[in-house]
Structure formats: C-alpha cells, structure tokens
Amino acid sequence: MKENNSNILRLRRLGIDTHTEHIIFMRADSPICRSEGFTANTRVAVNYGGRSITATLNVITSGLIGDGEAALSEEAFAKLNVQEGDLITVTHLQPILSFSEVRAKMFGKKLNDTVIQRIISDITRGLYSKIEIAAFVTVCSGDNLALDEVIYLTKAMINSGSRLEWDEPMIVDKHCVGGLPGNRTTPIVVPIVAAAGLLIPKTSSRAITSPAGTADVIETMTPVNLGLEQIKHVVRQEGGCMAWGGAVKLSPVDDVIISVEKALDVDSAGQMIASVLSKKAAAGSTHVVIDIPVGDTAKVRSKEEAFLLEYYLRAVGLSIGMGVEVMITDGSQPVGRGIGPALEAIDVLSVLRNEPDAPEDLKSRSVQLAGLMLEKAGAAPDGKGAARALEILESGQALDKFYRICEAQGGFKEPVTAGLRHDVLAMTNGVVRSVDNRKLAKVGKLAGAPKSPGAGIYFNAPIGKHIQKGDTLFTIYAASQGELNYALTYLHGSSHIVELAAI
DSSP states (O other): OOOOOTTEEEEEOOOOOOTTOOEEEEETTSHHHHHHTOOTTOEEEEEETTEEEEEEEEEEOSSSSOTTEEEEOHHHHHHHTOOTTOEEEEEEOOOOTTHHHHHHHHTTOOOOHHHHHHHHHHHHTTOSOHHHHHHHHHHTSBTOSOHHHHHHHHHHHHTTSOOOOOSSSOOEEEEEOOOSSBOOOHHHHHHHHHHTTOOEEEEEOOOSSSSOOHHHHHHTTSOOOOOHHHHHHHHHHHSEEEEEGGGTTSSHHHHHHHHHHHHHTOOBHHHHHHHHHHHHHHTTOSEEEEEEEEOTTSSBOOHHHHHHHHHHHHHHHHHTTOEEEEEEEEOSSOBSSEESHHHHHHHHHHHHTTOTTSOHHHHHHHHHHHHHHHHHTTSSOTTOHHHHHHHHHHTTHHHHHHHHHHHHHTOOOOOOOOSEEEEEEOSSOEEEEEEOHHHHHHHHHHTTTTTSTTOEEEEOOOTTOEEOTTOEEEEEEESSHHHHHHHHHHHHTOOOSEEEEOO
C-alpha cells in the first residue's frame, strides 16, 4: 500500500513578518486541513529535520500558495532553520499541561515555584499562543502576584536564557522603570562608573511603545548588536559596555511577555520587577541602582506606589543574591531636551562634552545615579559619590571612556536628526505649569521615532519657564512629510500637552 504523505508540505516563502509570533499558512482545501480538522487559529507542531516549533495556523482560501504547499512567517523560518522548498510535516500539538495552572490562578490559586518554572519554560519554548500568554499576563496583573510568586517568577525568567559569568566579585548596573520621555542617563552613567574602575556590563532594551529605548539611542552612536563574547571582550577591555540585551537572549521570555503586556496596555508591578531583575541577574550583576520617576503622567504616579515598588525590588533582589538600591526621582516632565534616538543622543554627548548649554537636569540625574553606584560599590565614601561622579564627568575622563567603549563596540559616529522640522508655538503668555509626558511621547512616536532614528521632539518648555506668545514650546522632527502630518494631526486634536498658567 502506498504510504500516506498528506501531512508533508513543501515550503513557500511569502516574506510575511509577524514579529515574534510563529505562523503557518496552509490552504483550506489541503488534505491535511480536511483530514485533521485543522481550522484557523489551530495550534500545530511544524517539524523539519528533527526540529520542531509550535505555530498558529492561518488558512488561505485564494491561490496565494499552491497544492501541497505551506508558508511560514519569517520568524518561524528562522526558528525552524528552513529554506524555501524544504519539506515539512505538520502534526497535532499535544495539550499544554502548564496552562491548567494559569486557569487555576484565574480562580485564586497561588502559583508555586515548580508551576511557574513550568509555565515560563513552555512560553520560552514557544508552546503558548499570544492569547494564552495574554491570559497569563492578565492573571498576574495588578496586585495579583504575592511577593513569593514574584520571586519564583524572577528566578524562572533568569533560567530561561543565557547568563553572563564574571570573575569579579562585584558587577554593577542601573535601570530606570521608565514612563518618562528623554531621561537617557545610561550612556552617561556607564562611562563615569567604568572610568572609576568598576565593571558595568550594561545591556538595554529597544523601544516597544516609547519614542526611544536606550539601545535605540546608543545605536545612533555605536553598534549595539553584540554577542556574548563581544560583550565580555568590551567589558574586560574598557570596564563597561552599552549593548542591546535582545541580541544575547538574556531572559528572552521577558521580551515575549512584555510585547503582550504592551498590546494589552496592562502594567503589573510584579511582572515589571521580575523583568528588570531577571535581566540584571542574567547579565551577572551583583549590585543594581533603580531609578523610579514619580509623576502624574509617568509610569509610577505616587510616592506611596514608589515606596511599595522599592520594598518589592529590595526583597526580590535579596532573594536572588543581588543588592538593590532605589532612587525616587521627579517624573513630572521630560529629562533633557531630546525625545527620540538621535535627539536624546545629542543630549548625551552635550553632557559628556561638558558643553555650556548641556541640559542640566540630565547631567544632575546622571551624576546622582552614578554617585549612588560608586558609594554602594565602595568606590566613593558615603555622601561623596555624586561629587566623585561629577569630577570624573567634568575632567573629561567620562567622555574619553565613552569614546573608548564605542571604539571597542565597533566605532563612534555622530547622531543625525531628521530633515523635516515643525515648531510648535505658544498661543499665549504664561508660565509652564504642567507637561503631559504620555501625550508628548505619542507625538514623538507618530513623527516616526524610533524607526526613524532622527525623528522625535526637541523640548523647550520645562515647568516653571516663562513663555511669551510665539515662543517655541517644542520642535517636531520627522523623516517624511507623511509622518510629520500624522504627528500634527494628533497634536491639533490634543489639548494641554504643555499647560501654561497666566502670569
């Protein structure tokens, strides 16, 4: 009898990007769909050469692919390591046993260490669909995670990917919980701390919903896609690096979970803590300083919320053998003037170069963060860290170290802003009373940041500044007229991005 090979399909490449989601495209009239009962959104196993991935089925009813063919999303092509024309098999997916624990959490059952390890392992292996990950994110949101569950989640995320190992007993790092435009302290803090003789293997993320992530900003000046061995080489040579964490798979499950969180617009303190500390631990950090900006339109809205977050950060850090220090800062307005990769990089260079018009707020916050790191690492006496950091900055040692790190990572280049610009003018006289960080950030994103590295906003209206009618509140930069028009359309429909009080 002739063997039935109806579940064998030849691959076509359609060039469809679905980000991190694995998608398989099959014809509705294919024998495998009919005989196996596969329908749209069915989760299936796709197999090739002893390797397997889990993918979501999208059904094709046109002639886009032929009889006996299937197509994969670009991410699935890369994960399965296949080429167009290869023969794959498609089979039913076994039930995901760990998801029953997610359902149990919906009804109030606590997650123990073993259960969370199993859930995170299955998400890392790609067994969960985006809908199932969304269910996990939702049941963990708000205050639904107890402290012990946050600790278990952090440890599971640390174990989900690669880890950097160092011979030194003290490795320092810093992080900001975000929610504030600008505030690009990392490229200033890293060279200050490295110039002081400490090791700081800084890995940063790209933007998901903001106009710029730290890695996006640094990439306008030097390469950030470094492998593990490159990171080790740069750190051993210069004492610090400024790399993109996604390139080295440090706590990779975190990137998957964050992408779903952002799509849901769900913010969970427990998941945020696990996200931050798992990546720091995976990078080998032993001492971390966390910046928590607090403001009405920042991510953390009140001092009480910040204090609770501080308690959890310290407790989880202690459980994984990491010293955590927290600095609660002003989150009422942008820090620096640039919003967007190149514009923020220009701010950074202005501070490092000690230019007379460098943004003082960015300089001050960077010095305070670096100073706290120096004190906690024993590189400066208590109360003297900021003075030591300022000395390193103003002497030019930080700038020299910054250039050396850039050269070790592949070379330095000057950031360049986008070619189109539009000044947003004050309509009345007044004093700046408030700034809506979220709306300001959205204008920057609609103008094209961070995909257009030179796009964004140059902000010129800090709180307390006296404004005359016709003064420029901020300038929008865009790479195309369409993006500029898009930002202006939103701007004209929004009120009180910069609110003035009468003089």
